[in-house]
Amino acid sequence: MTELRTGGTHVLLVTPFLPDHERDRESLSSLIEHVLDAGADGVIALGTTGEFFTMTAAERADTVDEVVELVRGRVAVTVGVGSDSTAEAVKLARHAQTAGADCVMVLPPFYFAKSADAQLAHFSAVAEAVDIPVMIYDGADGIEVDATTVAALAQEFDNVKYVKMALPAPQRVAELRRLAPQVTVFAGDDATLVSALRLGAAGSAIATGNFLPKEVIALHAAANSGDWDKASEVFADSLLHGVAATANPKNQFIARIKAVLAAQGVIAHATVRPPLAQLKPYETEDLLASVRAAGIL
Template identity: 35%
Template structure:
């Protein structure tokens, strides 16, 4: 399973209609877009999926819908964590019940638990299911960093914790993850500009929001690395950089959703309190999509 869960795992956005209801038809189209363009796996209800804007029941509906749409064609890794311990347990158990290949569990956000509390939380979640767990460390949005020694304790005590998505700009930290958790531990980049560098130290792949807009090139970067074509991988790293930058000039997934709206994939709707990017950034996104060949110049 560790090997099967490598590559570009696309964290698909949750599309909404203009009345803020979930647009499941658009969700199916987004999943098909990812699979057709070579993404190696699908994740839903992670950061890009606006989980804090969804009720628990809606998160379950999105997970179930994604599982049925994927139909076993690629691995399915729903995100099941939240700031609430019992909700995390419930969602992770549901992920197992519906047939997910693994569950991604975020460091609880806002409440800023200490390292022992984080250890207790993740150990309880991991022990509640049999499927693999991928820990999700994103200190810029959670307010607390899961320290490497805490993660190493968890991997030693919980065999089904098989990887971590590190949305952590501290590259020294991510190097030490593999040093202390083992070189066979699945390390995924959640920082777009570190997708290529993490492969160089032995990373398993990426869970990159940019793949919502440009799935083929994000997946191709990993494929090129696996094939030993380092020049092509490096070229794709730099080719994607401008798109990566513009998609993170506002809080994810607002720029990605606006881009997907221009591309005709979804209605560019976020649930409040989230909102669309400024008019200036919208125009910059439009120009970038034109440059990347994602939309014609006539699209406004």
């Protein structure tokens, strides 16, 4: 098992698809090499960016197997096990552990978004089912996981070691560190990355690293050295433009990231699966013009 490195980025991988919506292993391999060659500290498969919600359980299991095989132990592999069904999340987590993943990322149950009790039961079941580390996803689809819930989980389960804090509220990082000091917090909101690092995030788990991995890593290097002016400069010069171009409208962010990756030649196709919609030709043209003007292409 590879410990998750701190001080850098764990890239939330997209899942490449062929035009017929079948999974594209060749492009997945290309994407993994792209982010690892840039120096990424880890990869996260089957997060929201990875379109897990469009995939069958068998496809998710196969994707985990492929990612672990393609990474070959060079960095830590974290696997998203998001499901409203606790039993299904447990099954996915157990498969991830058997396949050789280093960590599982657990999303809160969507249908009980405001229930701390439901979250606690869901997270506890997954943590109890596996021996590998667990990452709690705070902010999936805007769903908050209270810091007291994280603290209770970390107190009871030694393998609850990480939190991905994906809400645009970097002050939550400081709260999590105060109430659950044994848990490592990764910044999960691309737009507030610098602020989250300033407040104690130990690294990032963001999607921008798919198409700007070198820039994300350069930002972390500056932050690690305490050069916050440089970190802000890197963000303003490149990441800000990439985030702005791909993040809105929110329901298009995966399609937009894939369009940029396809234009970069990292993946073969920008295909997304329903219910996500492909970008219209003019939307792709406008997007690529924006990132080209920003020097991303």
